[in-house]
Amino acid sequence: MSITDEHEQFRTMVRSYVETKLNPRIPKWEADEAMPLHDVFAEMAELGLLGLSYDPEFGGQGADTTFTLILAEEMGRCDHGALPMALGVQVDMATPSLHRFGTPEQKQRWLRPALEGRHVTSIAVSEPDAGSDVAAIRTRAVRDGDEWVINGSKTWITNSLQADWLCLLARTSDEGGYSGMSQILFPTDTDGFSARKIPDKLGMRASDTGTLTFDDCRVPVANTIGEIGRGFQQQMAQFVVERMWSSYTTVGACDRALARTRDYCAERQVFGQPLLANQYLSFKLAELAAGVDMLRVYNESLAESADRGEDVTRRATIAKLTAGRLVRRVADTCQQFHGGMGYVEENWPARFARDNRLTSIGAGADEVMLQVLARLDGYSA
Amino acid sequence: MNVIVCVKQIPDPAMPGELDPSTKTLKRSGKLILDESDGYGVEMALQLVDAAGGGEVGLVSMAPNGEVSGLRTALAMGASKGVLVSDPELQGTDALTTAKVLAAATKRLGDADLIIAATESSDGYTGTVPEQMAEVLGLPSVTFAKSVTIEDGVLKVNRQTEAGYDEVTCTLPAVVSVTAGVVEPRYPSFKGIMAAKSKPVEEVTVSDLGVSPVGWAGANQEIVEVSDAPERQAGEIVTDEGESHLKIVAFLENLKVL
Numbered sequence: 001m002s003i004t005d006e007h008e009q010f011r012t013m014v015r016s017y018v019e020t021k022l023n024p025r026i027p028k029w030e031a032d033e034a035m036p037l038h039d040v041f042a043e044m045a046e047l048g049l050l051g052l053s054y055d056p057e058f059g060g061q062g063a064d065t066t067f068t069l070i071l072a073e074e075m076g077r078c079d080h081g082a083l084p085m086a087l088g089v090q091v092d093m094a095t096p097s098l099h100r101f102g103t104p105e106q107k108q109r110w111l112r113p114a115l116e117g118r119h120v121t122s123i124a125v126s127e128p129d130a131g132s133d134v135a136a137i138r139t140r141a142v143r144d145g146d147e148w149v150i151n152g153s154k155t156w157i158t159n160s161l162q163a164d165w166l167c168l169l170a171r172t173s174d175e176g177g178y179s180g181m182s183q184i185l186f187p188t189d190t191d192g193f194s195a196r197k198i199p200d201k202l203g204m205r206a207s208d209t210g211t212l213t214f215d216d217c218r219v220p221v222a223n224t225i226g227e228i229g230r231g232f233q234q235q236m237a238q239f240v241v242e243r244m245w246s247s248y249t250t251v252g253a254c255d256r257a258l259a260r261t262r263d264y265c266a267e268r269q270v271f272g273q274p275l276l277a278n279q280y281l282s283f284k285l286a287e288l289a290a291g292v293d294m295l296r297v298y299n300e301s302l303a304e305s306a307d308r309g310e311d312v313t314r315r316a317t318i319a320k321l322t323a324g325r326l327v328r329r330v331a332d333t334c335q336q337f338h339g340g341m342g343y344v345e346e347n348w349p350a351r352f353a354r355d356n357r358l359t360s361i362g363a364g365a366d367e368v369m370l371q372v373l374a375r376l377d378g379y380s381a
Numbered sequence: 382m383n384v385i386v387c388v389k390q391i392p393d394p395a396m397p398g399e400l401d402p403s404t405k406t407l408k409r410s411g412k413l414i415l416d417e418s419d420g421y422g423v424e425m426a427l428q429l430v431d432a433a434g435g436g437e438v439g440l441v442s443m444a445p446n447g448e449v450s451g452l453r454t455a456l457a458m459g460a461s462k463g464v465l466v467s468d469p470e471l472q473g474t475d476a477l478t479t480a481k482v483l484a485a486a487t488k489r490l491g492d493a494d495l496i497i498a499a500t501e502s503s504d505g506y507t508g509t510v511p512e513q514m515a516e517v518l519g520l521p522s523v524t525f526a527k528s529v530t531i532e533d534g535v536l537k538v539n540r541q542t543e544a545g546y547d548e549v550t551c552t553l554p555a556v557v558s559v560t561a562g563v564v565e566p567r568y569p570s571f572k573g574i575m576a577a578k579s580k581p582v583e584e585v586t587v588s589d590l591g592v593s594p595v596g597w598a599g600a601n602q603e604i605v606e607v608s609d610a611p612e613r614q615a616g617e618i619v620t621d622e623g624e625s626h627l628k629i630v631a632f633l634e635n636l637k638v639l
Binding site for chain 1: 454570572574
C-alpha cells in the first residue's frame with residue numbers, strides 16, 4: 001500500500017482528535033447511555049471525516065480508500081466501541097447503496113446532509129425473526145399509487161433513535177427468498193413510525209440501538225434506492241463495505257489494547273519483578289500483536305483491491321471473521337493480564353471486552369461469514 | 382493583514398530523543414513534526430487575518446534535510462505559504478544566529494504587519510529567539526501574550542506576568558511571542574491536508590539570505606558538557622494527625638508561594 005505524507009498527516013490529525021476531543025467525552029456518554037450524534041457528526045464533518053470516499057458533488061471528499069481505512073483504524077482507538085460503530089453506520093453502512101445506486105436528486109436530498117453532518121442515518125435490515133438471515137425479513141412495503149405503505153418491525157438498529165432517515169430493506173413483492181426486496185429511504189418523521197431503545201445491552205451502551213415499528217407508514221415510491229426488487233442484492237454489496245469497516249476498526253482497537261496492557265504489565269510488580277518479565281505473558285502479547293499486524297496488512301490489501309473496483313466480497317468476509325475472533329482473544333487476554341483490575345468498570349479492559357464482543361455477532365455473525373465463505377469457496381453441499 | 386509565524390519543526394516528543402555525542406546537540410536527522418507550541422501561533426495568526434477580513438498567513442522555518450512535514454501541518458491548518466531555510470552549514474547554530482536567519486527569511490515573504498512566535502520551543506527552550514528577531518528587524522517586541530487583538534491598527538496584548546497580566550499596546554509592525562493556550566489550535570481538515578501539498582514552500586540556503594557566519598562558526602556559545610537531569614527526590618509524606626494542614630501551610634510558605 002502506498003502511504004503518502006497526506007495519509008500520515010491525516011492519521012496524526014484523527015488520532016489527536018480521538019485522544020483530545022472524543023475520549024474525554026466518552027465517560028459521560030457511557031454513563032448517559034447516549035451520544036449527541038448530531039453534534040458529534042457535525043464536528044466530524046467539519047474535519048471532512050464523513051464521506052471520505054464519496055463523490056464531492058454530493059458532499060464527499062473524493063479520497064482514496066486508504067483514508068477510510070486510516071479513519072476506521074484510528075476510530076478504533078476510541079475509549080469505547082459505540083461511536084466508531086455509529087460512524088461506521090453513517091458512512092459505510094447506511095449510505096453506500098444510496099451513493100452507488102441513488103439518483104442525483106436523492107443524493108442531494110439525503111446523502112449530502114448525511115455527509116455534512118446535518119442528518120444522522122441508520123440501516124434498518126434486521127428483524128425479530130431475521131438477523132443474519134436477511135432473506136427471512138417480513139417487513140412489507142405495498143405499493144399504493146405513488147406511495148409505499150410500510151408495515152413491520154426492525155430490531156438491533158444502530159443510531160435509530162436519533163436517525164433522520166433510514167436505509168430500509170423491505171419486501172415489495174411476494175416472490176420470497178432473495179427476490180422481491182427493495183431499499184427505501186425512510187424519513188423517521190413519517191406518521192406511524194416509532195422507535196424504542198433496547199435496554200441493558202451487554203456492551204455498546206452509549207449506542208442508541210433500537211427496535212422500530214412501522215404501522216401503515218407512507219413514503220413516496222420515488223424514495224426507492226436503485227431498482228425495485230433488487231434490494232437484497234444491493235444490500236449484500238452494502239454489507240461488504242460494513243465488514244471492511246469492522247475489520248479496520250478492530251486493528252486500531254487491538255493495537256491500542258495490547259500497548260496499554262504491555263505498559264500495565266511493565267509497571268505492575270509481582271514477586272519482585274514486572275509482570276512483563278514473565279515469558280508467558282510477553283510471548284502471548286507478542287503473538288497477539290503479530291496477529292493484529294497480519295490483519296492490518298490484509299486490510300491494506302483489501303482496501304487496495306476495493307480501490308481498483310474489484311469484487312472484495314470474499315476477502316471482506318475473511319477480514320470480518322478474522323477480526324471478530326482476534327479481538328475476542330485480545331480482549332480476553334488483556335482482561336486476564338490485568339487481573340482484578342480488569343474486572344472493574346473503572347478500568348478499560350471491562351468495557352473493551354464488552355463492546356468488542358459484538359464484532360463476532362453484529363454485521364453478520366461469524367457463522368454467517370463462514371457460510372458465505374463455504375459457499376464462495378465450494379466447501380458447501 | 383499579513384502575519385508571519387515562525388514555526389519550528391522538531392523530533393516527535395513521543396519518540397525518545399537522542400543526542401549526537403560528537404556535537405552534544407539533539408539529533409534531527411529523522412522526520413520532524415510541527416512543534417506543538419507553534420500551533421497556537423498559527424491559530425492566532427489565522428484568527429487575526431480572519432478578523433481583519435483579508436490577508437494571509439506566511440510561515441518561516443529552519444530545519445535540516447529540506448524537512449517540511451511540520452510546515453505542511455501548519456499549511457493544512459490554513460497558512461498560505463512558507464519559507465524553509467535548510468542548509469548543512471546551519472548545524473550548531475545558536476539562538477542569536479537563528480534569529481538572524483529567521484529575520485532574513487521573513488523578508489522573502491514581503492512586508493508583514495505582525496510576526497508571531499511561540500515563547501519558546503519544546504526542544505531547545507532558549508526562549509530568546511522572538512526578542513532577538515525583533516531586535517534584528519528593528520521592531521517592537523511584546524512577549525508572553527495570553528491574548529492578542531488588533532484594533533484600529535494597534536496591537537493590544539494581555540501579557541502574562543507572575544502577578545497576573547499587563548495590558549500592552551504597541552504599534553505595528555511588531556513581533557509578539559504567544560503562550561500556550563492563547564487560542565485553541567484547530568485540527569487540519571481533510572481538505573486542508575490535501576490543499577497543503579500544493580501550497581508554495583520556498584527552500585533557501587543561508588547564502589540566499591546573506592547571513593554569515595552561521596553554524597558553529599557563528600555561535601557565541603559552546604556546549605561543554607551534557608549530563609543527566611538529577612532524579613526526582615522522594616516526596617515528603619505527611620501523616621494526618623489533625624495538624625496536617627499546618628504542615629502543608631508551612632511547606633508552602635517555605636516555597637514562598639504563600
